[in-house]
Amino acid sequence: MKKNTSPFYNEMTAPDGNIRPIYQRYDDWLRHHDSAALERKGREAELLFRRLGITFAVYGEADGAERLIPFDVVPRIFGGEEWRRLETGIKQRVRALNAFLHDIYHDQEILKSGVIEPEQVLGNAMYRPEMQGIDLPNQVYAHIAGIDIVRVAENDFYVLEDNLRTPSGVSYMLENRKTMMRLFPELFAQHQVAPVEHYPLMLLDTLRESAPPGVEHPVIVVLTPGAYNSAYFEHAFIASQMGVELVEGQDLFVQNQRVYMHTTEGPQQVHVIYRRVDDDFIDPEVFRADSMLGVPGLISAYRAGHVSLANGVGTGVADDKSTYLFVPDMIRFYLGETPILSNVPTYRLGLKDDLAYVLEHLDELVVKEVQGSGGYGMLVGPASTSSEIAAYRARILDDPHNFIAQPTLALSACPTLVEAGIAPRHVDLRPFVLSGKEIRMVPGGLTRVALKESSLVVNSSQGGGTKDTWVLED
Numbered sequence: 001m002k003k004n005t006s007p008f009y010n011e012m013t014a015p016d017g018n019i020r021p022i023y024q025r026y027d028d029w030l031r032h033h034d035s036a037a038l039e040r041k042g043r044e045a046e047l048l049f050r051r052l053g054i055t056f057a058v059y060g061e062a063d064g065a066e067r068l069i070p071f072d073v074v075p076r077i078f079g080g081e082e083w084r085r086l087e088t089g090i091k092q093r094v095r096a097l098n099a100f101l102h103d104i105y106h107d108q109e110i111l112k113s114g115v116i117e118p119e120q121v122l123g124n125a126m127y128r129p130e131m132q133g134i135d136l137p138n139q140v141y142a143h144i145a146g147i148d149i150v151r152v153a154e155n156d157f158y159v160l161e162d163n164l165r166t167p168s169g170v171s172y173m174l175e176n177r178k179t180m181m182r183l184f185p186e187l188f189a190q191h192q193v194a195p196v197e198h199y200p201l202m203l204l205d206t207l208r209e210s211a212p213p214g215v216e217h218p219v220i221v222v223l224t225p226g227a228y229n230s231a232y233f234e235h236a237f238i239a240s241q242m243g244v245e246l247v248e249g250q251d252l253f254v255q256n257q258r259v260y261m262h263t264t265e266g267p268q269q270v271h272v273i274y275r276r277v278d279d280d281f282i283d284p285e286v287f288r289a290d291s292m293l294g295v296p297g298l299i300s301a302y303r304a305g306h307v308s309l310a311n312g313v314g315t316g317v318a319d320d321k322s323t324y325l326f327v328p329d330m331i332r333f334y335l336g337e338t339p340i341l342s343n344v345p346t347y348r349l350g351l352k353d354d355l356a357y358v359l360e361h362l363d364e365l366v367v368k369e370v371q372g373s374g375g376y377g378m379l380v381g382p383a384s385t386s387s388e389i390a391a392y393r394a395r396i397l398d399d400p401h402n403f404i405a406q407p408t409l410a411l412s413a414c415p416t417l418v419e420a421g422i423a424p425r426h427v428d429l430r431p432f433v434l435s436g437k438e439i440r441m442v443p444g445g446l447t448r449v450a451l452k453e454s455s456l457v458v459n460s461s462q463g464g465g466t467k468d469t470w471v472l473e474d
Contacts, residue, residue: 011023022077045073048182072416073180073417074414075180075470077470078469083443086149087431091441092340093339096330097142097330098139098140099335101315103334104317105314115326130313137210137211138437143210144274145162145432145433146163146169150344150409150429158409159342162324166278169430170446172446174241193471198442203434206435207272210308210436222238253297254298257300257304271306279316281294346404347365348404349402359397363389366407366408411427423453427458430445430446430448431444447466450464
């Protein structure tokens with residue numbers, strides 16, 4: 001029995017070399033299958049993904065080529081009990097975030113109480129004064145949330161960030177499961193894996209519940225920026241799975257503060273828009289006048305209560321990485337509860353003492369832009385050269401308020417198929433949370449994996465891959 005001497009928590013193998021109970025059946029199966037057989041399955045999965053057109057574009061790439069996100073055929077496994085604890089903490093967090101968004105666009109009690117300084121919200125670039133006083137169905141702003149979770153020990157999970165604007169990746173969660181069931185039916189016969197394929201129906205129910213009051217049979221559409229968007233496959237996939245129309249801005253128009261869709265049978269009123277277009281581009285009459293992606297007059301119809309948007313306009317102020325620091329305070333303030341999931345300790349570089357500490361320890365920390373995403377614009381100190389650190393230091397000094405810093409976490413590792421065979425690689429998890437009249441989640445989420453040895457960056461744009469996430473039913 002080989003001991004596990006890694007300083008990182010290995011989700012499959014304990015330090016004494018024993019296989020953890022939730023992986024025991026999978027390990028028994030794995031002992032009868034060599035790496036070559038798994039590699040053949042991996043190539044088969046790649047062919048399936050390519051045929052389906054499951055690709056994404058990397059912004060800034062010169063050739064603009066579409067890529068496949070690498071898929072690892074070794075699943076990540078959670079036990080039912082540990083998942084329920086995690087699920088409870090995630091739902092608690094999303095309830096508090098929606099309460100915060102409703103509050104800041106209404107009475108602003110959390111600002112008046114001094115729990116959060118007003119400038120943190122009212123001076124935030126993502127705060128939308130146009131939303132002030134708008135009453136949304138169910139008081140829900142973030143109908144679809146992607147909460148990024150990392151693990152550092154057996155029962156020690158942290159929230160890395162909250163994605164409340166247009167969180168992506170759910171199509172990969174669904175297609176990963178479908179592919180695994182096709183490639184390894186015998187594994188599913190041996191394991192009671194909780195299903196995820198009902199997510200599109202759950203999303204459809206959530207969107208229906210979010211319709212304007214009095215609308216019994218809402219017409220729902222998915223609004224995409226178009227085929228050149230990096231997540232276009234997902235937009236089309238979700239619309240198809242829900243059985244609703246995929247539209248672009250030019251397919252919609254506003255008349256008498258109501259939104260209509262052009263159809264071959266004439267205009268049809270639209271009641272709910274699952275929008276994958278950012279705030280700035282959603283309505284050229286209110287935000288960016290040069291936007292060709294949105295719908296002129298949409299905000300007027302929204303303010304009048306004749307159409308619902310999911311997610312709501314203005315949610316970005318709550319997933320700003322500097323606002324993230326205050327989510328535990330939101331949970332205490334709005335819910336009167338102790339946070340179940342902890343934040344990663346975070347330094348605000350707009351604070352003098354935090355800035356001084358971070359500048360002296362850049363080689364030890366991860367530094368991020370407060371509105372950054374996708375792994376772009378960040379510094380991973382331990383993996384950076386002295387010249388890269390010096391260049392980033394200059395960026396920080398130019399605008400300290402635009403950055404936060406966190407310690408380099410010892411992310412847990414999962415068995416992963418790499419060129420050398422099965423080896424541990426670092427992972428995170430993005431569960432998807434749906435908020436309508438109730439909060440819903442499927443058991444699992446999108447596991448992202450850093451395929452490069454020792455890398456802690458799991459983003460697909462930075463060379464990461466994905467795994468199927470199994471939650472074992474009791």
